[in-house]
Amino acid sequence: MLLRSPLSSSSPFISPSSSSKPRAPHLYPLLHHSISRPKEVKRGNLAIVSAQISQVHNYGTVDFENKTNLHWSDLYRRILTTKIEDKCVASVLETWDSEERRLSRWTLGRVAKELRKFGHLKEALEVYLWKEAQGNRFFNSSSDMAIQLDLMGKVRGPESAEQLFFSLSDSFKDKRTYCSLLNVYAHYKLKEKAQSTFDLMFEKGYEADALSYNVLMTLYLNIGEHANVVKLLQDMKEKNIALDIYSYNIWISNAAAMQDLDEMENVLNVMESNNVNANWSVYTNLASKYIQLGLMEKAEACLKEAEMRITGRDRRAFLFIISLYGNIGKREELYQIWNWYKSSFNSPLNTGYKAMLQALVKLGDGDGLESLYEEWGRSGSSLDPRVSQVLVGWYCSNGLSDKARETLDQLVQRGGKPNEGMWGTLAEGYMKENRLSEAVSCLEKAVSCGGQVGRSPSNYKWRPRPSFVQDLLEICKQRAQTDIADQVVEIFKREGWDEIEPCKGFEE
CATH class of the missing domain: 1.25.40 (Serine Threonine Protein Phosphatase 5, Tetratricopeptide repeat)
Incomplete structure (x- = not known):
């Protein structure tokens, strides 16, 4: 919620001195703060670090991790191939259900949870929509509807989420679905709607907890209203609402945004006094803020602490x-x-x-x-094109557009499908090398790829960076290549991008 967060090698990934076991990281104290150790629970020879974690994105759904199933991961991987093979998730589920193994509510929920976890929101929504299309075959709880509502909003936009919410029966309009709607409004930074939904939840008598506060505080943090974050934290204190890990991370991020280093570091003291163990996310959050402030030694110390708190898988x-x-x-x-x-x-x-x-x-x-x-x-x-795009970007930034194109072509030969980001990056690489015809050709391919995977709402379409367009048209002007400039302007007219200033200026 907060952490936002190849061909020969002279650098082997496992050095001769490395052992098969992970190293025990050395601890470096912060310059002005002594980091407290989390409490450990001994189980045999293992020390397990505990921490309280808010289920902000689960909305009360069943803890699928406690189940064991040998087949859900195969279905998950098969669904991921739909992005590459231009298949729909519904057809994959139909085939699996009729030919492989009868689908259960648990399997569908587990697969959807994993898809959400790794940002495949469109596919997760399609799983829920297929489940809904089966009529009364599967039981639906308000938790299921809350998840579907959240996905609907993030994939298709807030209006679609509102339509789904208002269509629900009264039995489904409970704290979970209201909080899901609140989360959608916060996601789109709809301040008034989010605040009114938050207030309505309390008017209806829903018990106040960290989850709803976290959602609203994150909204205020993202729109830069830091004083409102402080007010909500104070309100939680006055109402004896226990902060969870997400709350403390919001507090840290808000203090960092206000460049209040003392307050940022004081959060650890408050956590310790409240007997809350700081998990890895707290220390990676602190590390990211120290990096933003240019305090690299403190950032490294926090990363060492974060390593000590990695538990499980x-x-x-x-x-x-x-x-x-x-x-x-x-x-x-x-x-x-x-x-x-x-x-x-x-x-x-x-x-x-x-x-x-x-x-x-x-x-x-x-x-x-x-x-x-x-x-x-x-x-x-x-063959996720977003992996290949990293290497393509590296080549293009270093004047190696031919190697970038070779990487893209190899992905296609192996059955992969380049996305608009790859084509757009390659277009910029060619432009930097004054290879204008090739740049425009790649620009055309980027446009033809359509909406980018994982973005919301679903009608999102990729657009080139305005600075790229401006530079491309300027080079065309300098070299008197009006035919290529006309192609660029035509692309923008066709796509309805007339409002982009570089294109308007050139056309005039």
Whole structure:
């Protein structure tokens, strides 16, 4: 909610000195704060670190992690291929249900949860819509409707979420669905609607808790109304509403936005006094804020603490830490956490490879970038174009557009489907090399790809950066290549992008 968060290699990913076990990270105290240790519960020889975590995105849904099933992951992977093969999720579910194994409510919920977790919101919504289309076959709870409402809003827009909410029977209009609607409004920064929904929830007598406060505080944080965040935190204190991990992270982020370093670090003291154990997300959040403030030593100390708090099989912790080590330029630590990540799972997912590739870009490690991309190609993972786009971007930023095009063509040969981001990046690469015809050709292909996967609402269409258009038209003007400039203007007219200033200025 808050953390936002290849071809030969001279740098092996597992160094000779590395062991198969993850290293025990050294601890570095913060310059002005002694970081407290989380309390540990001993189970045999294992020390398990506990922390209170808000279920902000679950809306009361069943804890599917406690179930065991050998087949849901196969269905999940098959659904992901719909992006590549131009299939619809409904057809995959129909085939699975009739030919493979009778689908259960639990399997559908587990798959949808995993899709949401990794940002495949459109596909998750389609799972819920297929389930709904089966009539009375599957039981629906208000938690199910809350999840579907949240997905509807983020994929199709707030109006669609409102229509779904108002169509619900009174039995489904409870605290869960109201909070889901509140979350949609907050997502789109609809301040008045969010505040009125928040107030209505209390008028209806729904018990106040951290979840609804977290949603509204995040909205105020995102629109820069930091004083309102402080007021809501004070309101929680006065009403004896316990803050959870998300609440504390919001507090940290709000203090950092106000550049109040003392308040930001004081949050750890408050957590300790309230007997709340800071988990990895608190320390990665602190690390990201220290990076923004240019305090790299404090950021690294927080990352060491975050590593100590990785428990179980939480991929997100690794991904955040990988990204942040890239930000502070710690190459050795980056490779060590990557090797630990790989040893903790049967195989890294596309999200893991993408995070590591992006971190290597930040480090300027071209050899490592190419080597890891080759490893991804051998891994058998689905051909997510967003992974390839990282390497394409690296080549284009370094004047190697031909290698970028070769990477794109290889993805196609292997059965992958380049997205608009890849074509757009390649267009910019060609433009920088004054290869204008090729740039416009790639621009056309980017436009033809349609809406970008994972964006909302669903009618979103990719657009080139205005600065790219301005530079492209300026080069055309300087070189008197009016035919190419006319092609660009025609693309913009066809797509209804007449409002983009560089294009308007050139046309005049």
